[in-house]
Amino acid sequence: MSHVKTSDHTELYVKDWGSGSAVIFLHGWPLSADTWDDQAMAVAAAGHRAIAYDRRGFGRSSQPWSGYDYDTLADDLAAVIEQTGAQDVTLVGFSMGGGEVARYMSRHEGKSVRKAVLVASVVPYMLKTGDNPDGVDASVFDGMTSAMKADRAKFFAGFVKDFFGVSLISHPVSDAVLDWAWGLAMQASLKATLECAKSFATTDFRPDLPAFRVPTVVIHGTDDKTVPIDAAGRAAARGIAGSTLIEYDGAPHGLFATEKDRLTKDLLEFLRG
Numbered sequence: 001m002s003h004v005k006t007s008d009h010t011e012l013y014v015k016d017w018g019s020g021s022a023v024i025f026l027h028g029w030p031l032s033a034d035t036w037d038d039q040a041m042a043v044a045a046a047g048h049r050a051i052a053y054d055r056r057g058f059g060r061s062s063q064p065w066s067g068y069d070y071d072t073l074a075d076d077l078a079a080v081i082e083q084t085g086a087q088d089v090t091l092v093g094f095s096m097g098g099g100e101v102a103r104y105m106s107r108h109e110g111k112s113v114r115k116a117v118l119v120a121s122v123v124p125y126m127l128k129t130g131d132n133p134d135g136v137d138a139s140v141f142d143g144m145t146s147a148m149k150a151d152r153a154k155f156f157a158g159f160v161k162d163f164f165g166v167s168l169i170s171h172p173v174s175d176a177v178l179d180w181a182w183g184l185a186m187q188a189s190l191k192a193t194l195e196c197a198k199s200f201a202t203t204d205f206r207p208d209l210p211a212f213r214v215p216t217v218v219i220h221g222t223d224d225k226t227v228p229i230d231a232a233g234r235a236a237a238r239g240i241a242g243s244t245l246i247e248y249d250g251a252p253h254g255l256f257a258t259e260k261d262r263l264t265k266d267l268l269e270f271l272r273g
Contacts (some may be wrong), residue, residue: 002014002064003138003262004053004077004079004080004083004084005079005083006056006067006076006079007075007126008064008066008067008072009071009081010061010062010064010067010076011061012053012054012055012056012061012062012076012079012080013033013053013054013059013060013061013092014051014052014053014080014084014104015033015040015050015051015052015053016034016049016050016051016084017040017041017044017049017050017051018043018044018045018047018048018049018050019049020048020049021048021049021052021087021088021089021090021114021230021271022048022049022050022051022084022086022088022089023040023043023048023049023089023092023267023271024051024052024053024068024077024080024081024086024089024090024092024177025036025039025040025050025051025052025092025093025095025097026052026053026077026091026093026094026097026100026101027052027054027055027058027059027094027096027099028056028095028096028097028120029096029193029196029197029200030058030072030156030184030185030188030193030196030197031058031059031061031181031184031185032058032060032184032187032188033052033053033054033059034053034059034184034255035094035184035256036050036052036094036256037052037256038053038094038256038260038264039092039256039260039263039264039267042264042267042268043267043268043271046268046271047102047198048271049086050107051080051084051086053080054202055073055076055096055097055100055192056068056073056076056192057188057189057191057192057193057195057196058073058187058188058192058196059184059187060187063188063189063191063192065191066197067230068135068191068192068195068196069199069203070099070100070103070199070203071103071107072093072102073099073103074100074102074104074108075107075108075201076080076094076100077091077100077101077104077108077253078111081112083110086112087112088112088114089112089113089114089115089119090113090114090115090116090119090270090271091104091113091115091116092116092117092119092267093116093117093118093119093121093198094119094120094121094255094256095119095120095121095226095227095253096122096123096196096200097121098118098119098120098121098122098123099121099122099199099200099203099205101116101118101121101123101124101202102118102123102124102205102209102211102237103205103208103253105208105212105213106207106208106210106211107213109211110211110212110213110214111186113214114214114215114216114218114269115214115215115216115271116212116214116215116217117216117217117218117219117267117270118216118217118218118219118233118236119219119220119255119256119263120219120220120221120224120226120227120232120233120234120253120254120255121218121220121227121233121236122200122203122205122227122237122261123204123205123208123209123232124205124206124208124209124230124232124235124236124239125203125204125206125231125235126200126201126202126227126231126232127173127201127202127204128140128231132204134208134228134230134235135231136231138201141198141201141202142167142199144197145194145198146193148184148190148193149194152186152193153182153186156182156185156186156228157182159185160178160181160182160185161178162225162226162252162253163181163226163252163253163254164177164178164181164252164253164254164255164257164258165221165223165225165251165252165254165258170173172257172258173254173257173258177235178248181254197199206239209236209239209240210241212240212241212243215242215270215273216232216240216242216243216244217243217244217245217246217266218236218237218240218243218244218245218246218272219233219246219248219255219263219266220232220233220245220246220247220248221247221248221250221251221252221253221255221258221259222247222248222249222250222251223251223252224251224252224253225253226252226253227251227253227270228250229247233245233271235248246261246266
């Protein structure tokens with residue numbers, strides 16, 4: 001199966017490798033399922049079924065005008081689970097994808113899910129408010145929106161460097177990886193890119209956290225400039241009963257590439273456990 005059709009007739013491009021208990025990978029903004037290839041190959045080789053799909057508006061999926069709120073995105077995930085017949089599912093959500101995991105657990109009562117992993121995830125709440133002082137100031141997101149509308153290609157050229165922790169003294173990925181990530185970002189529609197940025201910036205997942213009633217691991221880099229660990233990973237671990245927090249000291253946001261061997265090892269150990 002290479003596509004799943006949602007209730008509003010959006011077609012989602014799906015990769016489906018291996019067999020056995022399913023691991024469904026949800027990619028980050030503004031990329032595609034391809035970013036999970038290293039981990040998906042390892043999971044399939046270890047005897048699991050690795051499923052990864054392009055979020056609506058991104059990669060090879062349809063680019064509808066609407067549906068970029070987390071309720072609809074969680075319904076898209078439900079369609080993937082149902083139409084692939086996935087069983088004993090472990091959900092692995094990276095960055096924006098963590099929000100889909102959280103909303104699916106509450107909105108769909110975690111149907112078919114036995115484990116969950118949040119990797120550098122936006123859960124529980126990115127926006128700085130009176131009751132969320134560790135969040136990111138709204139002016140940062142407003143600036144991102146203005147920059148994307150003015151020159152999206154230029155904005156993402158700088159964004160991917162922060163994403164992977166590239167600076168004058170640190171270069172954890174090759175220039176080729178930066179070019180690849182930029183190309184994936186430019187595949188998405190501008191509408192989807194802007195709307196999803198608004199969704200992950202403003203959606204409060206704190207009410208969704210009690211719905212995590214399965215073993216859950218939270219993985220986050222301590223030097224994540226894109227999704228700060230205090231606002232996200234540490235807060236998520238505090239809010240999800242019985243969860244385990246694994247901090248990658250000094251690591252940036254794009255862990256699937258910068259820490260790919262360690263991340264793969266941690267995922268496989270969690271699946272075995």
